[in-house]
Amino acid sequence: MSGAGVPDFFYREAQRLGYVARSAFKLLQIQKQYKLIKPGSSVLDLGCAPGAWLQVACQSLGPLRSGGIVVGMDIKKVKVPPQCDSRVQTIAADVLNFPRQKIRELSPQQLGFSVILSDMCHSVSGITTRDAALSAELGMRALDLAVGQAAISQSPNDDDGGPNESRPGVLRHGGHLVIKLLESEDAQDFARICKPIFNKASWLRPKATRPSSREIYLICQGFR
Amino acid sequence: MAEENSRRKWNPHAGPYLGEVSSLAFLNLPQHVSSIPYLLAGSGSEILLYDLSSGELIRSFQVFEGVRVHGTVCSKSFVHSAERYTYKLVIFGEKKVKIFSLIVELASSSGEISVNLENFESLPRLSNWVFDVCFLQDSTGSLEEEDKLLAIGCSDNSLSIWDVKESRMAFEIQSPERCLLYTMRLWGDSISTLRIASGTIFNEIIVWRAVGLDGDNVDHGHYSASHMLRLTGHEGSIFRIVWSLDGSKIVSVSDDRSARIWEIDSQEVVGPVLFGHSVRVWDCCISDSLIVTAGEDCTCRVWGVDGTQLEVIKEHIGRGIWRCLYDPNSSLLVTAGFDSAIKVHQLHNRGSETSLDAVGVLNSPDKLEYFSTCLPNSTKHTGLTDSKSEYVRCLQFTQEDTIYVATNHGCLYHARLLSSGNVRWTELVRIPEEGPIITMDVMSGGKVRESCALDDWVALGDGKGNMTIVRVIGDMYNPHAGLNQSWKASPERQLLGAFWCKSLGYRFVFSCNPRGLLKLWKLSGSLESAAETYDVSLLAEFSSGFGKRIMCVDASVEDEVILCGDLRGNITLFPLTKDMLHGVSVSSELKIPSLKYFKGAHGISTVSSLSVARLTSNKAEICSTGADGCICYFEYDREMQTLEFMGLKQLKELNLVQSVCQGVQFSEDHPNNDYAAGFASTDFILWNLTAETKVTQISCGGWRRPHSFYLGEIPEWQNCFAYVKDDVIHIHRHWVGGQKTKVFPLNLHTQFHGRELHSLCFISTDTKAGFDSEESKISDRSSWIATGCEDGSVRLSRYASEFGNWSTSELLGEHVGGSAVRSVCCVSNMHMMSSDVPNLPDMCDQDYAVDDCESPRLLISVGAKRVVTSWLLRNGRHKKKGESCISDNGHNRASSEVSPVTFQWLATDMPTKYRPCGKIEKSPKLEGVEEDTSANVTKLGSNTYNERENYEDDWRYMAATAFLVKCVGSRLTICFIAVACSDATLTLRALVLPHRLWFDVASLVPLKSPVLSLQHAVVPLDPPHEGNTPYSDVYLLISGATDGSIGFWDVTKCVEAFVKQVSSIHIEKYIDCQLRPRTGRGSQGGRKWKLLGSKISKRAQENSNSVGEAAEEDPASSLELTNDHPQENGKNEDADSLPETSEIKTSHVVKNAHQSGVNCLHVSRSNSSPSYGNGLMFNVISGGDDQALHCLSFNILSSSNNRATISEIMDLNQTPSYRIMLTDRGGIASAHSSAIKGVWMDTNWVFSTGLDQRVRCWFLEKDGKLIEHAHIVISVPEPEALDAKAIDENRYQIAVAGRGIQMVEFSG
DSSP states (O other), rough: OOTTTTHHHHHHHHHHHHHTTTTTTHHHHHHHHHHHOTTTTTEEEEEEEEEEHHHHHHHHHHHHHGGEEEEEEEESSSOOOOTTTTTTTEEEOOTSSOHHHHHHTTSSGGSSSEEEEEOOOOOOOOOOHHHHHHHHHHHHHHHHHHHBBTOSSSSSSOOOTTTTTTSBBBBBEEEEEEEEEOHHHHHHHHHHHHHHHEEEEEEOOOOSSTTTTEEEEEEEEEOO | OOOHHHHHEEEEEEEEEEOEEEEEEEEEEOOOOOSEEEEEEEEETTTEEEEEETTTTEEEEEOOOSSSOEEEEEEEEOEEEEEEEEEEEEEEEEEEEEEEEEEEEETTTTTEEEEEEEEEEEEOOOOEEEEEEEOOOTTOOTTTTTOEEEEEETTTEEEEEEEEEEEEEEEEEEEEEEEEOOEEEEEEESTTOOOEEEEETSSSEEEEEEHHHHHHTTTOOOEEEEEEEEOOOOOOOOEEEEEOOSSEEEEETTTTTEEEESSSSSSSOOOEEOOOSSSSSEEEEESSSSSEEETTTTTTEEEEESEEEEEEEEESSOOOEEEEEEETTTTTEEEEETTOOOOEEEEEEETTEEOOOOSSSSSSSSOOEEEEOOOOEEEEESSOOTTTTTTTTEEEEEETTEEEEEEEEEEEEEEEEOTTTTTEEEEEEEOOTTEEEEEEEEEOOHHHHHHHHEEEEEEEEESSSEEEEEEEEESSSSSEEEEEEEOOOOOOOOOOOOEETTOOOEEEEEEETTSSEEEEEEEEEEEOOOOSOOOOEEEEEEEOOSOOEEEEEEEEEETEEEEEEEETEEEEEEOOEEEEEEEEOOTTEEEEEEEEETTTTTSSSSSEEEEEEOOOEEEEEEEEEETTEEEEEEEEETTEEEEEEEEEEOOOOOOOEEEEOOOOOOSSSSSSOOOEEEEETHHHHHHHTTEEEEEEEOOOOOOTEEEEEEEEETTTEEEEEEEEETEEEEEEEEEESSSSSOSSSOOOOOOOOOOOEEEEEEOOTTTTOOOOOHHHHHHHHHEEEEEEESSSSSEEEEETTTEEEEEEEEEEOOGGGGGOOOEEEEEEEEEEEEOOOOOOOOTTOOOOSOOTTTTTTTTEEBBTTOOEEEEEEEOOOOOOEEEEEEETTTTTEEOOOOOOOOEEEEEEOOOOOOOOHHHHHHHHHHHHHHTTTTTTHHHHHHHHHHHHTTTGGHHHHEEEEEEEEEEEOOOOEEEEEEEEEEOEEEEEEEEEEETTTEEEEEEOOOOOSOEEEEEEEEEEOOOTOOOOOOOOOOEEEEEEETSSSSEEEOOOOHHHHHHHHHSSSGGGGGOOOOOOOSTTTTTTTTSHHHHHHHHHHHHHHHHHOOOOOOOOOOOOHHHHHHHHHHHHHHHGGGGGGOOEEEEOOOEEEESSSSSOEEEEEEEEOOOOOOOSOOSOOOEEEETTTTSSSEOOOOOOOESSOOHHHHHHHHHHHHOOOOOEEEEEEEEETTTSSSSSEEEOOOOEEEEEEEETTTEEEEEEETTSSSEEEEEESSSSOOEEEEEEEETTTEEEEEEOOOOOOOOEEEEE
């Protein structure tokens, strides 16, 4: 019987190749198909636990002399997983409450990140419509963090007021954004919001996704 | 141009949705209009209004498009004018809120109610999900005015106030705690008294309220949130919060399986914890004295305020009960769940005790009686019970107030339950030698109730082997024994059963011993004579081959058969000739062997009851119940003397099914219900089979105690149960005379699958294939749909077009072990194939017991654990003059029930575990494949292959397609099934009918990734002008894989080869008709005996050349049988290759047709002719995960027609004379805005559905181009399958299945 917890091909393949989770193959497919992370990129991974995407992101950075940085943030405490070098660092913080300026300071020369990966997902309750709504909420927070308040003028935003209101996001121009969502009606609003902001926005459902899962990834390329 | 004009008239219309119920609300009319409230239920995007008095659906309204109704709130105030009552109804779902005017109009003459729903206003789309709404009074207005404000609680812990008068958002209140919510509940009548309880994802409840800042003026006032309480204690997500009526308490249910009570206004906030659910709790409601919770374990539990659990209701199936609602005025409890059933119960409140009762009217007296009595002689012993004491051995009801009791002292008592609560005892007979009575059976005489006379026949068997027949005569008040006859029936301690048969009358009685020997005795003598004695003679002795004790007996004189069920779940049939009944006694040395048997009908569990009903002149239907919790149906053909398994119904609530009785149709208002009585561990349960509800439940300590029950005409309020415990006979009697208008629990909505559906298909009814004209008209108006579910159940649902609603949904069966059904397909087209075998066996004389031999109609379902199940379509059970005899009740009922479409379980196949030789065979092939790859990939493949062997249970069938092939001149019909497994293998299998044997025909060369969808196409070849071959078809398989490729496979040669092989083998030697699906506990047993029986059959076959029965499912076993007959093997050299599977390679692969998986495929014949050559053209439509539709065309090109006849035959046999031409028609890159899950096409139209909850209708142009014509938003979340059916030229029915099912009508 398929379902969560039953080991399948990707789980065993992840064990064989040394990845800490099956989700590594999702980012591998995204990387193979879209080539978001280039040598020397700066990558921000939101919701990075248990660290599989950090491993793939570090691999995609290329050799150590090319530079680049990978920052992983999660509400849980995440150690730097194996097969990662010194360019990877992790921060245990709530992304929703973390100040944006501090995130920007983590990027090289405080210029922002060239790739932002949002794999955030709350604990699923089994009520798929509620989980989809909550994942849309988390995705909206990630989008707001990446592109800033002024860029999302088409839809109402519930960001906190204050000094960060007029500041830009932490994503560089020309950068890429990956948001994980649970497929629902709300997910279509994301494509509608992101198409004017990015050069290209498309959906991807990786092969490593379980058949019972409803997750889908929004790949946004080229921040204008 | 004219075509486009006519095409514009086509429009889709959304039909009813049959799925989960997500919202419940009561509509309280004034007390003088109706004392019982009406029910508003939200299911999908609709609102259903039910009359709880009669259980009828008054009206249904479509309120949203695609958005599910999450909550319904009705205002307490109303506007009353003449006979009209206008309410405000707020319906919210996701981010939308709508306000309706609910107008209830009473017709003063007839008293009927007409309801209308008008759109008052639609609020603009909010930015967050709406969790609750609440009507508020304006603080300056008086109480008589309407509600002016509407409070809306959103999922970001904020409150929005909507001004109903001015139609604008007045203001918004933000909570200081900004967090994500799972639930929120509002309470209060005005802004100042409003309280908000929010359940956050941090497992806390925040209680806050709004505090005014600048006075009380709404237009100029400002409000801010004030924090009241933070309730901590739950260890999981909080799914539902409910306020009590006075706002002093909060009940919250959570992921940690508990419900908690919080006292808001007291110092001690934390109240009791209600812990009893075994999984997550979804919903709760509270009244002054009760708390009701509903959870994922499909139970609804009633608790007291102090935290004690009072009642457990378990009647839903699937993923749980979504909503529960309780009305304290009428004590009605409504539950609704994932299985789309809405059930109404009544909780009878007696002080602090609450019991589930079936009292219709509140003021009527409670008819639940309880008797407690002892044996009359037991008063002599005031001390402890010893081995000399008298105790009850047997107990049996004959009337609702009459029980026969037999004791170990050989006494037979007649106990009458008086209305004053006492029991009147009468000793009828005492066995002279004081042998202990072991068994007892009572048969009531005819017309007892009318004349008030007593005429019961009691058969007693005691420990010394004596059989005693007692005839009880007299009236109700003075029973006495009129006849007392004893004889030596068995040796000492060998008489274990005494049975009457209703159809045989009281002149014949059966007795049995522990070794399965059954004796038939005849009581000869004149009934009218005044003699006290009868002559007893032994007519026959029946010897069962299993050697187990007979537990139940039934007989049918017309069918000349005696049915026995034994202790180990076997059913045996003995011949019962008329000469035997009228003839003289036979020699006691002669034992009659069994006529037919079914081994392991209930596994290794006891067969508890049997009943036989006549179907036609030759066939009888047998219904058996057993201790494995199943009800099995068999069909016995008298002429052919075959016993076939027909169907099975597993009652998951009952561990042991005692008996089944079919209810009499009381009136037109009441449905015709079937009831099952049985035990669940220590409780006696009476179960309504039709409505799937529990009628009564009595804790009695288990089925091993002496017990008896009696059911009246309407078992909901006419049932008795008696059992013995600690020398006390406890009698629970619930008997209400007369006719009542209400039956609780009600079943308002059709019960459907309780989990997600994976596949569906229309059942194609062919009016030319044997249906009469009436059924043809019926089938024109209604459509039958087979659906497969995640929990392994296959259901038949009927959609009535004239009513526009789902009428019935019946469970067809379940896959083995509850494995998920992934694909269902209906096979009805028969393809003929010629056979060149010269030595055709002479099989025309045999008449096989398959209905409609000319064209059987099969339903194939495949799923997890690689289970393939096939079902055979039957015309229905016409139970004319059928009689069902329930042994415990002694009731004799005639039931006439016509079911138009039903399926008989035919065969189930599961693969056995891998054998070592299989592994050896597979390894070289894998190495061969790996030679073409690099070293790293070789290592990868090897590791994958090695790991795969350890997890074979992970594999499941993802898709299936099937077609029927019949050999000309032979009675064999072969159903070829192509199944795609999740380990990227594709197999062609065959089910040989009517022998129900499974074979592996071919293994299609494995692709790189698993196949998600399969279709087949049978293309007739153009016959040559001078050819002599009338039947020649090309069989194609089309597959869509997860890497986005579409493959074409030509399986024509192996299909033809297999048909020839099967025709030439004496397949009748492998007959095995004794198959039934395994259903869990107790049903796994009995299979090992097949091996022994098979060996015995083989020996008998070799010795006496008789045709024995061999239970063979595996090709390897048939290989063994073939090896055991070397002479036959010499004659048929092809028999050696039968178990081997050949390999077929793809003829065409369309790579990268989609970016990701091909989710669905459909094939249809095309209108247009191919551009070159001749023949037919076919279209293939595919939908994928990448939201794209893709269209291909192919046709079969024959070779030239200029060859001579001889060379044509040579070419036809040696090389294929056709080619497959494939044309890519392109596709639409973004047909849907999410993954496409189902497609269907015919010559003109293409329908597709996707995860965006839309059905899109595309027009197919001549050149294969797709133009979107229309689309409609459906109510089914997560659609998984789509099927359509052309009703006539201008009309289609489109069925979409996902979480629920919905029908869309597309007409021009």
